[in-house]
Amino acid sequence: xxxxxxxxxxxxxxxxxxxxxxxxxxxxxxxxxxxxxxxxxxxxxxxxxxxxxxxxxxxxxxxxxxxxxxxxxxxxxxxxxxxxxxxxxxxxxxxxxxxxxxxxxxxxxxxxxxxxxxxxxxxxxxxxxxxxxxxxxxxxxxxxxxxxxxxxxxxxxxxxxxxxxxxxxxxxxxxxxxxxxxxxxxxxxxxxxxxxxxxxxxxxxxxxxxxxxxxxxxxxxxxxxxxxxxxxxxxxxxxxxxxxxxxxxxxxxxxxxxxxxxxxxxxxxxxxxxxxxxxxxxxxxxxxxxxxxxxxxxxxxxxxxxxxxxxxxxxxxxxxxxx
Numbered sequence: 001x002x003x004x005x006x007x008x009x010x011x012x013x014x015x016x017x018x019x020x021x022x023x024x025x026x027x028x029x030x031x032x033x034x035x036x037x038x039x040x041x042x043x044x045x046x047x048x049x050x051x052x053x054x055x056x057x058x059x060x061x062x063x064x065x066x067x068x069x070x071x072x073x074x075x076x077x078x079x080x081x082x083x084x085x086x087x088x089x090x091x092x093x094x095x096x097x098x099x100x101x102x103x104x105x106x107x108x109x110x111x112x113x114x115x116x117x118x119x120x121x122x123x124x125x126x127x128x129x130x131x132x133x134x135x136x137x138x139x140x141x142x143x144x145x146x147x148x149x150x151x152x153x154x155x156x157x158x159x160x161x162x163x164x165x166x167x168x169x170x171x172x173x174x175x176x177x178x179x180x181x182x183x184x185x186x187x188x189x190x191x192x193x194x195x196x197x198x199x200x201x202x203x204x205x206x207x208x209x210x211x212x213x214x215x216x217x218x219x220x221x222x223x224x225x226x227x228x229x230x231x232x233x234x235x236x237x238x239x240x241x242x243x244x245x246x247x248x249x250x251x252x253x254x255x256x257x258x259x260x261x262x263x264x265x266x267x268x269x270x271x272x273x274x275x276x277x278x279x280x281x282x283x284x285x286x287x288x289x290x291x292x293x294x295x296x297x298x299x300x301x302x303x304x305x306x307x308x309x310x311x312x313x314x315x316x317x318x319x320x321x322x323x
Contacts, residue, residue, distance in 0.1 A: 002268060002312050005037030005072050006030040007230065007278040008046050010301060011294070014119065014126035016285040018294045020045045023052075023060055030069050034305060037072035038064065039228075039278040040107065042098045049097035057104040064105075072276040073109040073170070073228050074102040080154025081115045081147035081177055083138055088150065095158045103165040109228050110162055111170045111200050114151035114188060115177040125284045125291055135176060147177050152191050159194040170200040170228045180207045180253050182217040189224050198225035203264040204232050209256035211263045218267035226268070229277040231261065233297075233304035234285070237323070244303050245323045258322065265311050279304055 011029065013020030021029060023046050030038045040047045052060070064071050076098045082088050095112065102110050118131035139147075159169045171178075171192075173185035182201060189197055199221050203214060218226070235250040235258070248257040279301055285292045310318040 001274060002265065003036040003070075003072075003274075003276045004305065004308055004312070005039045005070070005276040005278040006033065006035045006301070007039040007041065007075070007280040007282075009041045009043075009075075010233065010279065010281040010297060012041065012043065012046050014121065015281055015283060016294055016297050017124065017291045023047050024063055027060070027064050027067055027069050031067040033301060034309070035069070035279070037070040037276050037278075039073040039075055039111075039276065040071060040101075040105065041075050041077070042094070042101065043077060047101070049094075049101040052101065054104065057101070061105050070276075071105045071107045073111055073278070074098050074105065074107045075111040076113070077116045077118070078112040078114075078154070078158075079116045079118070080112075080151045081142070083142040088154070092154060092157055095154075096161050099158065099162050099165065099167060102162075102167050108166075109168050109170050109200075110158070111172055111228055112155060112158055113172055113174055114155070114185075115147065116174075117176060127284065144177075148188070151177055152188060155188070155192045155197060156194060159192065159197045163194075163196050167196070168227055169194075169197045171197065172200040172228075172230075173202060173205050175205075180205050182206070182221055186221055186224065198227040200228040200230070201226045202230045203261065204230070204251055204254075204259045207253050207255055209254060209258075209260040209263075211260065214260060214263040215267055218264070218271060222271045226271075226273060227275050229268075229275070230280050231277055231304065231308060232259075233279050233281045233300045234283055235259070236300050236304035236307060238299055238303045239321060244307050244318055244320045246307075246320055248322050261308070261311060262317055265308075266315065269315075277308065279308075 008026050011021040117135040119126050120130040178184035235247045237245040
């Protein structure tokens, strides 16, 4: 059965006004909210691997067990494609540390990006604006084909290290280098050609949200294996009458006015997917362009969780209102 997890980026203190919740606090939070699992982002202040010694890792795993929260994945913010040699090599070291963390936390999956442009903090909140400008500048010094080959090489390195512990590496279908949709990510996994490299397939990253395209995507990817996924809580809310709201046109790259989660869940069930889908809040939490606090994050996460649970359990959406 499809299970739902909280992704620690949601409460990392970067996207809302307020402090981060520790990894231990997020385990408790996941249980209180009603999640079955927790996906761990390898960033300060929550879970940078070099900040977590062996003793603390044991205690974290024991705490998760006591709350019956599965540590379902360790998620890296990897970038295998920098034209700067030291940046690529430092990135490989970070990924290897994340694999060691996953082993200690008994998490079966390490998620990677082919390339992650990065995040910055400005005026108190996280932003992607500066990192994407810098990433685009670095593209002037390397071809797209070379970046692709570096990504394949980096994922192979990660997979060899992960193989020692029986850990699966999951490539997320997230730009840059791989394009929106599933095609590039699937092709990259095929070129890596290692048994423990699978896909983290996120339907919000599809430009085409038609039933037909989502069927095509899941069908095409099932052979190499879909092992992890995410959904965005930031599009969800609750009206005063308790009806779940969904913001129209939340993703600028999509042709549709909202994500077609019903088709995606239906297709995952069809192929017998029994992994986790992680809830993430990974952009500035704003209302009328004004930064908001953790209370707004809670409201969004709860609304999205209620929506996804109903969809998974019944096959139908709960009552919603597009806004």
